[in-house]
Amino acid sequence: MDKPKLWTKDFIIVTTVNFFITLVFYLLIVIMGIYVVEHYNASTSQAGLVTGICIVGALIGRIFIGSQIEKIGRKKTLYIGLALYTITTAMYFIQIDINFLLVIRLLQGIVLGVASTATGTIVAQIIPRTRKGEGIGYYSMSSPLATAIGPFIGFLMIQHASFNMIFALCVVVTIISLVTAFFLYVPKLEDFSTTEKELKRFSVSNFIEIKAIPIAIITLVVAFCYSSILSYINFYAIEIDQVATASFFFLVYSLAVLLSRPFTGRLLDMKGANYVMYPAFILFTIGLFLLSIGNNAIALLTAGALIGLGFGNLQSCTQAIAVKITPPHRMGLATSTFFIFLDAGLGFGPYLLGFFITFMTYGNLYGLLSGVVLLSSILYFFLYGKKEKQLANE
Template sequence: MDAQEKSISKPSLWSRDFILITLASLFMSLAFQMLLPIMPVYAENLGGSTTAAGLVVGVFTFSAVIIRPITGRLLDLYGRKGVYLAGLVFFGLCVIAYHWTPGILILLILRFIHGFGWGAASTASSTIATDVTPKSRLGEGMGYFGLTSTLSMAIAPVLGLSILNRYGMGAVFNVSALSVLLCLAIALMIRYQKSEQTPQGNRGSIFEKSAIYPGLIILFLTMSYGAVISFIALYAGQQGINNIGPFFTVYAVALFISRPLFGRLSDQKGYSIAIIPGILAVSVALLILYFAHSLSGFCVAGFVYGLGFGAVQPALMAMAVRDVLPARRGAANGTFFVGFDIGIGVGAITWGAVAEITGYRMIYLLAVLPVVIAFLLYLGKDRLTGQKN
């Protein structure tokens, strides 16, 4: 009887469509993450400066910022399928176009255009995932859904660098494009919810008010993420570490541990049990990176950073979408990921400029500052609302 009551009170998470959107997200993330750590290196190979290396990440994320709220609105008005598939096609075409990049200026322009496809496809993917996840298990569901980016982080950077070293940059672009094609094939099998054009949804802004605060917190948090992901290979090389692949592996292992664990805890105990220790762990990881001189030090930092970021991000995402109308989920996801992308973009450009002056080490000390701001914002949210989340 107890087991039966538990089954009734806890709706199933692993439905057919949840599995399909999770698999599709995995291949999309593989295509994205495969390119992310090598693009700054590619920019330098084309004759770009360290600042330009940061810009190839920054312009990509800023174009994603532009398209995300528009995508959210289109998802709510016209449904998920067409927007998602169009974003994937655009994303894949841009990956193929990297074959014909003659110089740094064209690369920056193409990266800006590419960000539109990524922003549209990833916003649609997250919205579809929230559609097919039971509300009472939203934190847990987003934790598992987020593992797609975790797994891709473990595989894609190492795979991309290995392909680059053995076969050249063109082969990396081909494998990335193939991954997008697999994502598109899976996306065609998903049963999409029809658009719910309610009066509230039709009159709504392209931004969802309830998602602004978690979006602001993630903005400051991902400023540090931009430092870690964009410059870790270059920083490690400066320290005499030629193979930084193990950093991404232990980072991914930590994310695998923390995402579902803290996602489930945030559903049961509230957001603070995931967000507060998670932000503190991110701060500690950045300080470890600042003092690191060996691969083991980098790996310890990667593990701690993975634990922290894996705890915070799903909880903030659940906070952004949990209480919105189904017809406003696209806007809520768009609003949240605008903050996510702005943080990465501002971080990449800022830390690139800092590295130009001080070298790479100092950016990991300075990156603690926006994380502290994120922590204070979250504590301020509790006081402002009088709730304990």
Template structure:
């Protein structure tokens, strides 16, 4: 069965998905389990965005660090997340998804509370790494487990709806983080983060995750230390696209505020991610249905092109209209790529490898987001922010060429 052609549901077999309760009807998507996992993913993502947007400034104001060390406080989180993803995709099937999720949620709650303590800058770095570990574990388990609750013929649509949890958090989190830190200070902000983490722990306690029933041969394979037990090779062609996409998105995430200050567009920049989120909420369900009916290429080709356009609009932005237009186009482009590429990666391997497929996808995404600020930041002194956004558009365009030549070409052959 080609990767972009929706196939029939997998029949029950040894080594297949064994839900902890009766499986949902074949056409039903919004089950109790789906809603609880959606809520858990939203709460975890809210804490991520609440903290990510204020952490560099917090490090500078609280510990008197320079910009470089403040950046380390932000990127330390990504280091923990990448390490966790490498291991979680493999060991969550051996240890049990529910057990791994509970451990991750406890760790996230402890880390949120630890921000309230006077740990010093080095202690902050330790907390950031551990926070990243918990985040990487939880956001590998939940997107992998939810695939068992999505009917096979609605894979793109269901994945798109699930990823709206992250999109909504991406719109609300930065705004709430900056507003709380400015209005009431960092202490109350960290109290809010702790409360959200505890609520996430409570949601996780009542969520029943579908578990894998592994054969002795599969368990033996997962206990080995070959590359194939840490990365799903069949998901790599699609997942590698996210290296390009992550670099492009990190240019927006990391440099929008300083660009807006320099260009005198601070007000419109504040509404940028709101415009992005509204567009995603409207467009993503349609993109998911299109992917299920017409295949991965029907969504990913135009979505990547629109992502390029969004970055070029930002490079040319000299008015509030162009800033908001960029955010709107970004929602249709990057927003569709995020869920469509994940659905394609999951569909490229058997459901018994869905955990590794998911971790491989997010690992590539994390690496792109981690490398992007370094690569794009080195261009700013020479090209300025506008030139840097043109370069970011070129990187995403390269990703489109790569996808058309490798996984996209494979999809076309499969449909022929």
């Protein structure tokens, strides 16, 4: 029997759109701190607030749209999110003061949360059920690609172009993503009337998909650990005198993710999530531990590859689990729930881990977090692993 087709026009479109909006997000993340310091003479703490408030906005957007996406319509939600994303990006040209910039960043985060929840929900709908793991694995590759390319473009343009040129490029990319989305076809759900009845009464389940919470907790823990990489790898590189090597860390990480996702996605569909999750926990643990004891280029880059194989596949696998165990008409809520917990780990992790840095080295911190990841594999066993077959077939 032939496999149902995965690489359809609509799958390619929604993956491309997600790549574009994520690229703009990460490009702006790396240049925003420098921009506010140079343009508004902001302090370091103000620069950090302007940079990070976008993540807070994304959390707000996901919480709101998770309960409304089925009422509005998945495709219409995507259009609204992309249109507003373009508008808020263009608003960077209106340069009044830092408070106005904070409002723009918050608003852009909110509409990013709306748009990315819509793309994640739509892709979960159009991927054939028997190829969910493989499909989401390919789709989620758009994020690490954007994570690598966005900052690279940002750092390059800071050296050779003005900030207005950078903002102009971001506007062009968001317009392209909006136009591309108009060629997307999203089938209607047959059981939406049931969803409307559910949404008329106030309930926590209108904002959070209860079935997705156990696996989302695992996502929160591993994202919290990975946030230490995003926030402190450059500081750690200075500490161990490997600044030049650190610039290649995320490139190696992205390559590891890109090369492994096709295989891990198929393995998830054929054998189940446990065959991917447990090895990924181990690889992430080893990667963080190697990072904690390594003080040379080979150790740093090897750790990058192992963390890519570990966290990169944990992220896509937990997302696939969240939508697999959820009824079709609640995929929007499941996707929103997954990203809320992911963003919470990535967004609040650096702030909380900052307290540990006051009394330990970065190497010690990574060693401690390697233990946390290992323990989270035990938590996964009790929350999902031991009852995987039962939950997946419900």
